[in-house]
Amino acid sequence: MLIVSSGTGNNYSEKWVPIRGIQNGEIILDNGFRVTGVKVRPRNIFILDYDSQSNAIFNLRNFYNTLDYPFWLIVSDRPVDINVYLAQLKLLYNTVGAQAIKKLVREDIEKANLFMSKDVNVTDTEYFILFRDKRPEIIQKRIQNLVSGLANAGLQSSQVSNDDLRVLLDGFMNGGDTTKFGTVMSNL
Secondary structure, eight states: OOOOOOSSSSOOGGGTSOEEEEETTEEEETTSOEEEEEEEOOOOGGGSOHHHHHHHHHHHHHHHHHOOSOOEEEEEEEEOOTHHHHHHHHHHHHHOOOHHHHHHHHHHHHHHHHHHHTTOOOEEEEEEEEEEESOHHHHHHHHHHHHHHHHHTTOOEEEOOHHHHHHHHHHHHTTTOOOSSOOOOOOO
């Protein structure tokens, strides 16, 4: 959470935001509501044949129509450090014996190096379905229904983590710019 002081008095932005805390994959608000949901693993349906694409869209539409409560569908880009991926590719290249596979890995290494040489921000797109409620039993039931409904639509998902929620809040509170400093909290 970003805290800004105007220099006069104790005007911190944390007083303006109705968030008490983040724990157990939930944003706890001052009014007793808890915001939580699921993170959906992306799936590129456009590499499928036309009938499979239509079926995936139909299943997703049916899933959305089962949600009988307000929810937020959030798409967020998170910066990715591809150095780890590049290191894994180099290890794979050294251990693979088949020349055809070596060629494919080498091409991936070259592509990763191209991204690294340019001033390009490599991002991973993340998808979230969030909702709010006060009752823990309803929250858990909704999480389970979201995960199973998305699985029936061919998508993998899991409950959001504290880190996921912090990154989402950071993006909203800072206009999409990622902060480069730690969180500062006031005990006032």
